[in-house]
Amino acid sequence: MARRLEDIQRVIPKIGLEVHVELATRSKMFTRVGNPACPEFEDSEPNTLIDPVVLALPGALPVPNRAAVEMSVRVGLALGCQIATLTKWDRKSYFYPDLPKAYQISQYDLPVCGDGAIDIPVHDPKSDEVRTKRVGIIRAHLEEDAGKLLHEWPGGGRIDFSIVDLNRAGTPLLEIVTAPDFDNADDVVAFAQALRNLCRALGVTEGVMQKGHMRFEPNINATLELPGGHTVVTPIVEIKNLNSFRALRASIEHELREQPQRWVEDGREMGPGAKTTRGWDDQREVTLLQREKEDAHDYRYFPDPDLLPVEVDRAWVESIRSAMPELPHERAARYRRDYGLAWKETAALTEEPGVGELLDEAIQSCIERDIERDRGARLGANLVLQCLFRLANERSVAPGAMGIDAERLGGVIVLRASDRISANAAERLLEMLIEEPLTDPEVLAEREGLLQVRDDSALEAWVEEVLADPAMAASASDVRNGKTAAVGRLIGAVMQKSQGRADAARVREMLLERLHG
Amino acid sequence: MAVAILGAMGAPSPESAGSPIPCPLSNEEVCKAARLARLEPDPATHNRIGEELGTILGYFQRLQAMDLEGVEPLSHPLDARNRLDDDTPRPGLSNEVFMSLAPESEPPFVKVPRVLPGQSGA
Numbered sequence: 001m002a003r004r005l006e007d008i009q010r011v012i013p014k015i016g017l018e019v020h021v022e023l024a025t026r027s028k029m030f031t032r033v034g035n036p037a038c039p040e041f042e043d044s045e046p047n048t049l050i051d052p053v054v055l056a057l058p059g060a061l062p063v064p065n066r067a068a069v070e071m072s073v074r075v076g077l078a079l080g081c082q083i084a085t086l087t088k089w090d091r092k093s094y095f096y097p098d099l100p101k102a103y104q105i106s107q108y109d110l111p112v113c114g115d116g117a118i119d120i121p122v123h124d125p126k127s128d129e130v131r132t133k134r135v136g137i138i139r140a141h142l143e144e145d146a147g148k149l150l151h152e153w154p155g156g157g158r159i160d161f162s163i164v165d166l167n168r169a170g171t172p173l174l175e176i177v178t179a180p181d182f183d184n185a186d187d188v189v190a191f192a193q194a195l196r197n198l199c200r201a202l203g204v205t206e207g208v209m210q211k212g213h214m215r216f217e218p219n220i221n222a223t224l225e226l227p228g229g230h231t232v233v234t235p236i237v238e239i240k241n242l243n244s245f246r247a248l249r250a251s252i253e254h255e256l257r258e259q260p261q262r263w264v265e266d267g268r269e270m271g272p273g274a275k276t277t278r279g280w281d282d283q284r285e286v287t288l289l290q291r292e293k294e295d296a297h298d299y300r301y302f303p304d305p306d307l308l309p310v311e312v313d314r315a316w317v318e319s320i321r322s323a324m325p326e327l328p329h330e331r332a333a334r335y336r337r338d339y340g341l342a343w344k345e346t347a348a349l350t351e352e353p354g355v356g357e358l359l360d361e362a363i364q365s366c367i368e369r370d371i372e373r374d375r376g377a378r379l380g381a382n383l384v385l386q387c388l389f390r391l392a393n394e395r396s397v398a399p400g401a402m403g404i405d406a407e408r409l410g411g412v413i414v415l416r417a418s419d420r421i422s423a424n425a426a427e428r429l430l431e432m433l434i435e436e437p438l439t440d441p442e443v444l445a446e447r448e449g450l451l452q453v454r455d456d457s458a459l460e461a462w463v464e465e466v467l468a469d470p471a472m473a474a475s476a477s478d479v480r481n482g483k484t485a486a487v488g489r490l491i492g493a494v495m496q497k498s499q500g501r502a503d504a505a506r507v508r509e510m511l512l513e514r515l516h517g
Numbered sequence: 518m519a520v521a522i523l524g525a526m527g528a529p530s531p532e533s534a535g536s537p538i539p540c541p542l543s544n545e546e547v548c549k550a551a552r553l554a555r556l557e558p559d560p561a562t563h564n565r566i567g568e569e570l571g572t573i574l575g576y577f578q579r580l581q582a583m584d585l586e587g588v589e590p591l592s593h594p595l596d597a598r599n600r601l602d603d604d605t606p607r608p609g610l611s612n613e614v615f616m617s618l619a620p621e622s623e624p625p626f627v628k629v630p631r632v633l634p635g636q637s638g639a
Contacts, residue, residue: 026606033609041606046625047616051609055618067604088592095555097629102555110592149632163626166615298553308599309592 003264010225013256015188016180018217018238019195020173022145023071024205028054029144029172030062030105030307036167037213039206046154046165054170056100061306064089068172069112069310071204072142073320075174076113078198078327079137083317087112087142088309092299097164098147106175108301111141112312120194121329122187123343130336130343133187136179145171174204180219185252189245192216197328200353209243216242220255221270224263234259235274239287242280251280254287331356339377348385354400358409359384365410371417380413387427391434403437404430411441415451424500425450452503456510459494459502463510466493479515487511541571 022037023029031053034041041049052060069087076083090108116137121130147169149162176195182188196214200207207213221236237259239251255278268274278287326334332346335356341349350356359380366376384399388409392399412429415421421429429445436444445451453459466472472493478486487508494507542550547567551558558566612625621628 025604027602027604032602032605032607034606045612047612047627048625049609050612050615051607054609055615057618063602064599065604066601069601086592093553097627097632149629150626151631159623160631162629162632163623164629165626300553303592305593308595308597310601311598 003267005260005264007226008224008260008264009227011256011260012223012225013183014180014221014223015182015185015252016219017178017182017188017191018219019176019178019192020145020215020217021075021176021199021205022213023068023172023174024203024213025065025067025071025172027065028170029065029068029142031060031170032063032065033170035171037171037205037211042211044167046167049167050169054100054166056102062105062304064307064310065172068142069312070316070320071172071202072112072140072174073312073317074202074324075176075199075204076116076140077317077321077324078202079113079116079118079140079176081113081116081137081140083312084110084112084114085314086110086309086311089304089307090301091304092143092301094146094299096146096149097162098149098166099169100166104144104146105304105307106143106301107141110309111139113140114138116140118194120191121333122190123347128343133190134181135191136181138177138179140174140176143173143175145169145173185249185256188218188252189249192245192248194329197351201325201328201350203353209245212243214243216248218242218248218252218255220252220259222256222259224260232263233270234263235268235270235276237287238275238277240277240279240290247280247282250285251287254285258287325357328356331360335377335381339374339381341378341381345381345385348389349381352399354398355384355388358400358404358406361406362409362413365407366413366417369410369414371414375417376410376413379416380409383409383413383416383426383430387430391431395434402434404433405437408433408437408441415441415445419503419505420452421445421450422452422495422500422504425452449499449501451501453498453501454503454506456506459498459507459510462494462497462502463507463514465497466490467511467514469493476515479512484512487515540575542567542574 023035024038025035026038026040027033028035028049031051033051033054034044034049036042036044036049053062073083087107088110089105091103092106092108093102094104095102117134118137119132119134122133123130145168147164147166149164151162152158153163178191182191192214196207196209199205199214205213217238217240219236219238221234224232224234226232237255239255242248242251262268277290279290280286281288328350332343332350335341335346335349336343349359359377362380363373363376366380367373388399388402388404392402395402409430412421412426412433415429416423416426425445428448429441429450432444432448433439433441467476467490472490475486475489479490490511491504491507494502494511495504541564544563544567547558547563547570550570615627616622616624619627
């Protein structure tokens, strides 16, 4: 039967995802020389994070890093995984100049984390609705990263050979493998973003995509429905080494468009040996077949005789579990449910580690000072989103690392919630607190003249001055004639005279009484 | 050679240990195993290697025939657990030492024959 594109009645995609997370331990996976995925060592000169283990010098023996195992357990618990009581190390044969041992230490049949599932939120921008997507986790295992092979000089410059930098060789990698539970690119990207937020909140990586801290490899195929109830399944395509959400989405969408077409052209279906590996060309936005030797995937795993199995003590796992923070997607859901915040706001508040914690503690300090929880939360969220993020951005630091503690942020929210400062004054006060983080916000507001003036006699003087101004006569007349909206211009003039300190609500009352009275 | 290693480890010789069915590896299988290991054995030795590897696999055939119901898988011959190191960085080797060890270098890098981009598979 001839294969024709128009005979394909439906395409049912099936997508699974592998994610490599470089763990930000201070030292490497199997030796204690510095790890470039940790900020402390990221700017090291090429080939300086090396030692006999990294270089595979004779006699060098690997010793696993406890922190890497602990970080993996943390991620595994967050993903609802079973944590192995016994986990072991295997060699994966791999001949390439970026890994001098000629094998990668990985985990084959006893990974540290297995069999889990996580519910992630997926936002539909059209309807603004949030639905929950369950993603199965097959396993998460620890291994070591390879070094870097460069084919030109750093910064450009052609060479007719390749050069090796082994700084990254031996960096701990956690490889997370999902079940093929996705049927569209949006859900895959939502999962990838949720995973990045989760890993950053758990302190296992900085999650800087451009630095390769997280790399994605989707496995994609589709069932094609044909006339007469026939179906064919296309061969699985694995796309290697994607390091942006944009590339992840675009490459999946590209594959799902291409696979029906490819089947029409070559008739290949899923079966043994049919899986192919493709790379992503970011400029042309296409996937390209990576030509590999027939037995490239014959890794000949076997247990590493240099390493004994590791027992993951139950008490240890429980102590890690008890120290787990609220996860970003759980916090975002709570903000939406309890405070009525919008998706966009909760996404921003929970993306950066430390911000949600700061806001929650500030809200708590407001509650202790008799501010109603929801009012404190809304004002606090606005202050963080509109002001703290801008200030952090201007200073190129993380919003949670501005030096403003929850007590003082709470102090600003209290002043604002009790109408003692204006919205503008709250922003100025936050900015001043960055310079003087130890000063009490109320003391600072008073010293800088930011407290709202509510004294009627002072307000009256400004109101009279404005009403006596000929430039304001038309607006005053409009208000007298029933156009109440015109009062805004008069309030603005009073606020200007008071340098933003007048209590705007009281000014409005006074103006309306004066003009209608 | 492989049989010699097993012998040295105290494994019973095929003759003394009953009857592992010797099933030599074909020349094609020997060539594949050699290619995967990046070895180039003299073709004159292929038959002998095939026989030796076949004998080793014979041992596994015998193991596979055993009833292991309820027996914990053995993940390492030593009944011991690995220690885990504290995550405290220590100084490594200098770039100068590394360059002096490398067959060819373009400091601070090691120079290797040209490899096509995107072939890495780790």
